[in-house]
Each structure stands twice: as C-alpha cells, then as structure tokens.
Amino acid sequence: MAERPASEIARETLKQLAARRLPPTPDHYRALYEEISGARTPAPFPEANLRGILRVLPAQTPAQKRLLDQFERAVAQKDWALLQNVMVGYAGLGLSPDATAAAAGGAQPGTPDMATLPEELAELLARLIETTLPALGEEDLRIHDMAQQFVAFLRAPAPALSTVQRMLGDFSYRLSFATEEQAAIRARLLELLHMVFENIAVLSADDRWLQGQAEALQSAATPPITLRRLDGVQNRLKDVIIKQAEAHGRSLEAQEQMKALLASFIERLAKMTAASGSYHETMERCATQIGQAATLEEIAPVLQEAMQATRNMALDSRLMHAELEELRTRTEQRQEEIVRLQEELEQVSAQARHDPLTGALNRKGLDEAMEREIARARRIGAPLCLALLDLDNFKELNDRLGHVSGDAALVHLAEVARAVMRPQDLLARYGGEEFVLLLPDTALESGVTAMKRLQRELSTRLFLQGREKVLITFSAGVVQLQDTETSTEALLRADAAMYLAKRAGKNRVVAA
Template sequence: MAERPPYEIARETLKQLSTRRLAPTPENYLAIYDEIAGVRSATPFPEAQLSHILRLIPGQTPAQKRLLGQFEKAIANKDWSGLQSVLVGYANLGLSPAAASPVELPPTAPAATLPEDLAELLARLIDNTLPALGEDDQRVHGMAAQLTTFLREPTPLISTLMLMLGNFTYRLSFATEDQAAIRTSLLELLHMVFENIAVLSADDRWLQGQAEALMTASTPPLTLRRLDDVQLRLKDVIFKQTEAKARSMEAQEQMKDLLATFIERLAQITASSTTYQGTMERCADLIGKASSLQEIAPVLEEAMSATRSMALDTKLTHTELLDLRERTEAKRAEVAKLQQELDRASAQARHDPLTGSLNRKGLDEAMEREIARSRRMGAPLCFALLDIDNFKLINDRLGHSVGDAALVHLAQVTREVMRPQDLLARYGGEEFVLLLPDTTVDAGVAAMTRLQRELTTRFFLQGSEKILITFSAGVAQLHDSETSFDAIKRADQSMYLAKRSGKNRVMAA
C-alpha cells in the first residue's frame, strides 16, 4: 500500500477532530495524525515546562548560578544531554570531589518519564493532602498546584519531578508541623475551658455530664469513632437534661406557691387571734362595768359568738395546713426524684450504668454507623455474642452483688484486651455483644479466643476466693445484604452451639 501524501493525512486529521468532537489542541492533532499515518512522532521538547521549573530552582551560590545558566542554555538549544548534565551537577553540589566527579552519560540516552497511572496517583495524593493544611501557607498551595499540573501533563520527566517534589516536601514539612502545633494548642485550650466549666459548675450537677463528655472528647488521641460517640452522647444528655431541668424548675415554682400559701394562712391565724384577743378584753371590760344581768347578757353573747368563730377558723386553718403539708411533702419528693433523673441523664445516656459499656440504644447507633462504614469502604465487619458460663451459679452461691462485680470484671478485661476500635455493649443480663470492624470471621474467632485466654489468667477475686470466669461465644461476619439483627441472630445460634459443645468455646457462624 502506497504511503499517503502528508496533505491528505492532515485533511483527514482535521475531519477526525471534528467527528470526535475533540479540542483542536496540538496534542490532539498530533495523536490523530500519528494514528492515521501509522507512525509515532517524536515527543516535543517541553520548553515551557522546563522554563517554569527553571524559575523554581535556587540560584544563590556561584555554582548554582553557573548551573542555572547552563540549564537555560540547554532549554534554548533543546539539548537533552545538556539538561541531564546540569541536573547531575546540581545533585552533586556539596558532595566530596570524588563523589562529584563528572558522570559520562550516553548523549543518546532517552530521558526517563513517569508512568501515567503513577503520575495521576501522586497528583491525587497531593490534592488530598492539601485540605488538612489550612489556608495559612499560600506558598505550599502554590507549589502543590504547580506540581499537580506538571504531573498531569503528558510524559512528565522523573528528573524534573524529583526536583519539584523535593522542594514541595521540604516546604510541606513546615506546614504539617504548624498544623500539628495548632491542633495540640487548640486541644489544650479546649481542655482548659472544659475543666473550668466543670469547676464552676460544681454546685450545678446537671452540668457535670456535659463537662465530662467534652473533656473526654478533647483528650488525645482523637478518632472519628470516638468523636461520633461523644457527639451523640452529648446530644442525648443535653436533651434529657433540658427536659428534666424544666420539670424540676416547674416543681420548685409549685413548692414556692405552696410555701407562700402556708405563710398567708399563718398570717390569717395571727390576725384572727389578735381580733379575738381584743374582743375578749373589751368584753371583760364591759362585764366589769355592768351593774345588772341585763347589761351582762349581750356581752356574754358577743364573747360566745367570737369564741365559736375563732374555733371554726382554727379548725379550717388546721385542715388547710395539713393539706399544705401533704402537698409540700409530695412536691419535695418529686423534686428529689427529678434531681435523681437529672443525675442519671448526665452520667448515662448510651452506656450501661453497671459495666460502663454501651447499652442497647448505644449499640443500635454503633451498629448503624459501623455497618454504613463497612459497606462504604468494602471492609469486613464481625459481630461476636458472648454469654458468661454458669452465671446463675455465681449469683445463687455468692449473691447478686458478686454477680454484678463479675460483669464489671469481664467488661474491664475486655476493654483492656481488645483493640480501641472494638466496641463492647451489654446485650442483656450476662450477654455482651462485641463489634469488630475490619475483621473477618476467622480473625474474629481468634480475637475472642485470645480474650478467653486472658480471662483465665486474670482471676476474679471475691474476698480470698479466686473465681474463674469463662464465656461461650458465637462470631458472625456481616453479609452484603444482611441486617444487624440477622447477623446477631446467627452469632447467637453459634453461641448456643458452643454452650452445648462444652462451654468456654468460640464458634463461627
């Protein structure tokens, strides 16, 4: 087949640009031209990019200035060999004379370029790093923009990339140090504020829950799981405390009204007594001055009437006072109950009050969060359901208080042995659920077996008696379309299988 004339290839290239709706850039034109001609054109010399790099390279010492002059001359002459010699010379600055001896490079050696996939990965890495640095250091953002632009150009040279990347990482180290110092100082400042709130609110117990949760949130190290848990707990605490506080204030206002009524009744009794005393004194004076029975009779009638009225008032007032006392006692008991509810809301929102582990509400929220994370990231998630062996015997033989202490011991050992991201929840009675993120079923069984071994080395002490606590457990890995209820149900079935197999075992679902 005869070769096509260049003008036909050029005409066909323009037609293909229009048909494919591509921008008429030199790169697109050259790519289609080579495709039609069946040849590969030589890579154009990146004069503009190299000139941009030239402006970034330091040129302070005489040696640096000399090399920059050679760099500029090599760009003008489009001399790859000259560029390589300049870069090698620049890399050897500060080395010993022996190490800095000229390196003979083949003048025809092709310049190494970065693979397109690797260049794009590096560009994404830089793009994802910048949001964590803030906006204070504009220079590092400018250098990052230049670097990502260079990485997304066709066939970026490795030698040029190394120079630009070296300058960027050097500047990046200062920016990351600044951000770390800012974060540490901010956490210290927040912790001081929260501690001061706790001190100032010593008399207001309803503030203690918020202050403790905030101090927990500002204590390093921070994780998104930990912050999410504290945020949800704090929201629930604030809601419950606001509700209980309003009810408590209402009860206190009602008590004030009762006390005001009580004082008013006492004042009325005093006034009635004063009036009655005056009447009796006046009647006694009239009797002393009377000279006949006819004069005494009306005075006695008035005294008897005043006495009957006083007796009636006293009886009514006594009844009212008894009623006020009963109502006051009821309100006092209500205020005390509300204060207890307020204290419980401050201390426990999503946690079991005995063991400190998550309660059912906290477990539901944690499962929803971890399942969403697992499916978003494609990571495995395991549910482990454990039940203490022979727990009823411990309660029957040693009492329920010892049984409660055994539950606390199990929860404490579990938190010490398992990973920080593993979440423990009390499922009911002596049953617990463990959420194990990023864990396959085999790894989950191994983790629960390790917990069993630790429990055998950490005896639960009751006085001088050592009590060995064991458990049976089932482990289920969440399936793609499975709900948390289904996964726990499978783990529960495996746990009962472990019980029937001799207890103190771990079974995979």
C-alpha cells in the same frame, strides 16, 4: 548608637560624590549611600530584562508552554521562588524542541534519555498532596501556592524527576512546619475544651445532672480522638439532652408549684396574724366598755360581742390549721418529687447508652453502633465481624459465690476484653451474661483469632474472689456480615454458632 537621619545621609552622599569627583549617576549615588548608611538596598527586580528573555523562549511543546506561562506569572508577581522553579524546569526539559520531545515521549536519535516520573506515580503523588491540604487549614497561603504549583507540574506531560525531587523536598520541608503548627493548634484547642468542661462542672456543682454530660465531653476530648468515638459521644449526648430537658422541665414545674405553695402558706399566716390582731383589739375594747359600764344592761351587749369574737376566732383558727396542714403535706410531696426528679436526671446522664454495671454499651447503644458500623463497612467495602460470647457455667458461679460475685465476674470480663481490644472495637452487654463484640475492618478468620486471644488472656488473668482464684471462660460464635445481611440476622447466626460452641464442650470459638 542612634540611627542617622536619611536627610543627613543624603547630604553626606552628595559631599562624597563631589569629593571623589564621581559622576552623579544613580549607581554611584546608591553605592555611596549604602556605604555611608551601612545598609544595603535590595536590588530592583529586573522585570524588563526578564521580559526580554521571555519573548525569545520557545513555546512549541505543552511542557514548554506550561513553563512559559509560569515564567510570565513569576515576572508579573516578582516572585523569585517561582522563577527559580521555572528555571530548574527548563534545565530539566532542555530548551531545544528535540530535548523537550525526548523528555515528553522518549529519546530522539543523538540525544540523551532524560529521567522522568511515571505518569501513574505522578498522579498518585498529586492526589496525595491534594488530600493533605484540607487538613492544614487556610492560614498558610504559601504552602497552598507551593502545592498548586507542584500539582500542576506533576500533571504536566513528562515531569522531570530531578525537578520533582527538588519540589518535593521544598514542599515537605514547608509541610513539616505546617503540620507542627496544626498539631500545636489541636493540642491547645483540646486544652481549652478541657478547661471549659471543668469550669462547667465547677459552676454546676449544685446541678448534678450536668455531670454526666461534662464527663462524656471530657472523655471525647481526650486523645486519641477518632471520628467513630465522637459520633458515639454525639449520639449519647443527644439522647441525654432530650431526656434531661424533659426531666429538668418537670423539676422546674415542681419547683414553681412549691413556690406557689409557700406563697399560699405565707398568705395564710398573714391572715391569721391579722385575725389575731383584730381579736385582741376587740377584747381590749370590750374590756374598756365593761370597765366604764354602770349597769348590767350596759354590760350584756359587750359580753355578747366578746363571745361572738371568741367563737369567730376559734373557727378561723381551726380553718387556718386545716389549711396549713394541707399546705405542709403538699409541700412535702413536692419536695419528694423534686428529689426524685434530680435522681432521675443523674441516672439519665450515666445510663443513656451504657450498661451501669460493666460500662459497656447497652442494647440501645449496641443497636446504634451496629447501624453505624454496618453503614461504614458497606460504604468503604471493608469487612465487619461480630462475635456473640456467653460466660460458661455462670449460673453455677452465681449459686456458689453469690450474685455480688457474679456481677464482679461480669465486670472482670469486660475489663479484660477492653484491655485486649483495639481502639475501634466496641463491647456491648447483650443480656445477663452475654456480650457482643463489634470488630470493624476484620475478616472472619481474624475475628476468630481475636476471640481466641481474649480466651487466652482470661486464662492468665484469673478472677479473684476473696482468696479463691476463679477461671472464667466463655463460648463464642463469630460471623462476618454479608452484603445484604441485617444486624438482627447477623446476631441470629452468631447466636447459633455460639450454641454449637456450647454443645462442643464450652470454652470454644465457632465461626458461622
């Protein structure tokens, strides 16, 4: 059914006023208009009445003054929700100065003691709300307004517990929607990033040097995402981009040189073709003159010209052949250089800060990770443990099973270590069979426990070489970084402790 025009409803309203003999007051007109249209008109905001109440409300204590300011702001903004909060606040404090004083500082004689939130707990709750807000973005203005009102109420003198409970319930309810929206936004952004990275990989199929960067970015955009992980990828990509820019520039230069060689090659061919055409024209002209000659005197100069043209052609051919051979050699050299540079780019992408065999950090990656973790530990006052471990009897394993099996054993150790490590722990290959484990937020005793747990895990996950099961063990030294200790000094202490573990019988963990 189509809506009736407002003019028609207005005419019908006036007819009903006359038919029912009602005075044409605004209230009667609005009631009949709503009856005929079937829709209720929102009641007007009673600003005048509320301002009358505002003039008689007490403002003798800080709490009453704060509520009075909120009341005035609610009336000015015509905000029913804020007005409701103010009314509840007044209900909690009481309207009399005695009751307000009781809520602010203690019960007065003859008045009941009202429950208020302790000042320390109120401040902690206010800080929690302020810390939460930046993660929600700026889109939801309503939750920011609620948070500001809630924080202001919490930092007011003696906030009523009942009001805090109600405001906290309202805020947490609104917060649940905001966090769900932020989680959805984050998930959608990660999906878009993956699509971009995959598209880069597809579009750059011929530029394989981009694959290392695309894989690193895809890995960084895979949950769980941590700031430490993003920092590591950022540092890796910076190094990769610099090295790739250098190698890519050299590759482009080699390609330009190759283009120049090909241009010279084509130019030489064109000259050879032109010389060959000139020679054939000379031969044809000489043949025509010989055919027309009647005496030997007329033939002799023609033969002389033909012989000279032949000698010139032979000389040009030899020179052209030598130049073309030189161009061919230089072209092959440039092509080999381009291939070598492409291989170098691929190696740079894959091996910027990681060991190519085990996938753990290499020495450069370890140095950067240690610098970053030491700075973080000292900034927040958290413990940081470092473990240096060395495979036991690795030389004997290499001699008995071969170097390929030795490499496979190193890979096995790295895989088991990553399986039992926490997400924030870092594994690096320090030397041939030596590894370093960085354990953030870990005290010395917990670091020793973590290394013993890794030893137990290695004893249950035996290394398989063909049909032979090989038990891999390691000796480790564990240290907790001291306040003024450098990474080099910590590694030296860990190395000394690891040496003591070897001397004590291997497959042991020693704390320094």
